[in-house]
Amino acid sequence: MNAMRLVAVALIVAGGLALAYGGFTYTSDTHEATLGPLELSVEEKDTVNIPVWAGVGAIVIGAGLLLSGRKGRPA
Numbered sequence: 001m002n003a004m005r006l007v008a009v010a011l012i013v014a015g016g017l018a019l020a021y022g023g024f025t026y027t028s029d030t031h032e033a034t035l036g037p038l039e040l041s042v043e044e045k046d047t048v049n050i051p052v053w054a055g056v057g058a059i060v061i062g063a064g065l066l067l068s069g070r071k072g073r074p075a
Contacts, residue, residue, distance in 0.1 A: 018054060
């Protein structure tokens, strides 16, 4: 499997996941404080939404890369 085919498959998979899930959530530590024996911390959940056009675009580009790699080879 050459590099272009690997990138094409990765784009198709990433586009499919983007369409299926629509985004992802991560947690970040924002504030920490130590007051004597007490330790306080605040964690915030942030959500990143992935637009539908980005998922569809990744699938189209991946499919285009797969198809362009096959044109130069005889069957």
